[in-house]
Amino acid sequence: MSDAASETQQSICAWAEETFGPAKSAATLHARALPEMEELSDALRTGDRQEVAHELADIVILLYRVAQESGVDLHTAIDEKMAINRARQWVPAGDGTGKHVK
Incomplete structure (x- = not known):
């Protein structure tokens, strides 16, 4: 494919x-994604x-495969x-992240 989009x-x-070749397992692909996270x-x-x-x-490609x-x-x-996230209430952590209220 010439058009990445x-x-x-x-x-x-x-x-x-x-x-x-075929993936051995989803776990194998997950393990391969970990070094990509470090990169x-x-x-x-x-x-x-x-x-x-x-x-x-690279990470998204591996996630697609998983x-x-x-x-x-x-x-x-x-x-x-x-849709689930939008329906939840959230507590911001002040750093651009947060947790949902249970």
Whole structure:
């Protein structure tokens, strides 16, 4: 695909399977995502925006594969979870994060 905006969970997972072979398990893919999170941390520390973007993309690609392996459409799951989040009450932590009230 030449247009990155046209990528989907399915097209990314198909490419990954063609390139790397079938995933052993969702847990294996999750384990592979952990070093990518460290690489994202490094990129954030250095402030290299392009590297931050690439590391974020690597993580999302792996999350798509975890979702696919788990039988989850990630975009549907995000929509469902945002509906839950929007219905909750939240306590801001003052740092751009927070917790929901149970």
